């Protein structure tokens with residue numbers, strides 16, 4: 001029963017995570033100092049080692065308590081939770097104050113999201129599958145190198161190439177926003193191995209150890225949200241064996257599709273939770289705050305925008321849950337347009353709700369002593385990554401205008 005799962009998760013957070021948040025000077029990672037404490041300015045703005053160590057400890061405790069692998073199949077030590085269960089859990093975790101249970105910037109959560117584990121499990125060779133357990137434990141860290149300086153949404157136009165040389169492949173090109181490279185042991189690099197620009201076939205995914213000669217990280221992009229672990233990567237004559245290919249040669253974009261799908265529905269559920277949390281907090285503030293001698297909430301100008309957001313939240317929650325259930329019942333490609341609908345509406349909703357909560361709380365809402373600026377920055381990112389709003393709409397329109405069967 002999902003209610004039992006939520007109760008177990010809440011009890012674990014109270015028992016193991018909340019004490020960790022206040023141990024020593026750890027509150028600095030969650031109060032108004034949070035972004036400063038989490039960011040290592042001396043190392044190009046990447047997450048500080050102390051912050052990442054704390055996240056790892058939370059994950060370790062969660063694994064020990066049998067929760068981290070909640071969504072993984074039983075053979076990987078998980079509970080095989082469905083997409084629907086995960087949607088409910090993600091929403092629940094995001095409808096809480098900022099904490100160690102769930103960090104949207106690094107996407108670390110006590111209920112793990114393991115898109116690479118699922119990819120390796122589905123597409124990997126035996127040798128690659130051996131990385132599954134270390135990657136759940138955080139000992140192997142895999143980054144995702146699809147976007148390039150000249151191509152993001154149009155991934156079929158990648159300029160990075162890999163050519164055969166004897167039994168090896170030699171990769172040349174560049175990757176942008178290659179998140180997590182400061183700690184990654186491997187990068188999944190997408191490169192064109194055959195075919196023409198604009199064709200989905202002919203792009204291959206390679207699992208490249210990050211210490212391979214020719215892999216360079218010249219700098220990180222500093223973003224609206226900090227810390228930044230979004231690396232620029234230059235690949236110069238990077239030589240890997242044939243066994244580095246993940247999945248089939250030329251069919252790498254199928255992996256990319258699987259990867260973003262896993263993330264899109266979970267992002268959407270997280271955004272519903274964050275939106276609901278912002279509405280809860282704004283309502284609570286408006287109940288307490290007195291202006292012109294009467295409670296702030298008595299003004300329809302305060303009530304109506306929040307009532308509209310609440311309505312939207314109910315609508316989007318329904319869409320996310322029905323889509324998650326459809327993902328459980330169908331091949332994921334059959335419901336790709338529904339996943340796109342959830343993603344762009346939920347992410348936009350979270351940003352709108354954070355913005356409205358800020359407005360409701362006035363000057364205090366704008367401070368870092370309240371959570372809204374933090375949530376806004378995190379969820380604003382989701383409107384660009386894993387396919388931007390426009391790319392989701394494009395996917396929905398493709399389904400809408402699909403040629404009818406003859």
Ligand SMILES: Cc1cc2nc3c(=O)[nH]c(=O)nc-3n(C[C@H](O)[C@H](O)[C@H](O)COP(=O)(O)OP(=O)(O)OC[C@H]3O[C@@H](n4cnc5c(N)ncnc54)[C@H](O)[C@@H]3O)c2cc1C
Pocket residue numbers: 144145146147150151152153154176177178179180223230381384385386387388389390391394
């Ligand atoms: C914080 C962050 C983390 C990221 N992490 C990773 C990562 O780990 N790995 C990785 O590979 N990438 C990552 N990305 C890259 C991200 O996936 C891309 O930024 C995204 O896909 C958009 O690509 P782009 O930035 O090149 O924009 P472009 O493709 O240049 O698009 C620019 C704008 O035009 C819109 N647009 C594009 N085409 C159309 C069209 N046909 N019709 C209408 N509008 C259109 C887009 O929606 C966008 O708003 C990350 C990005 C950020 C900001």
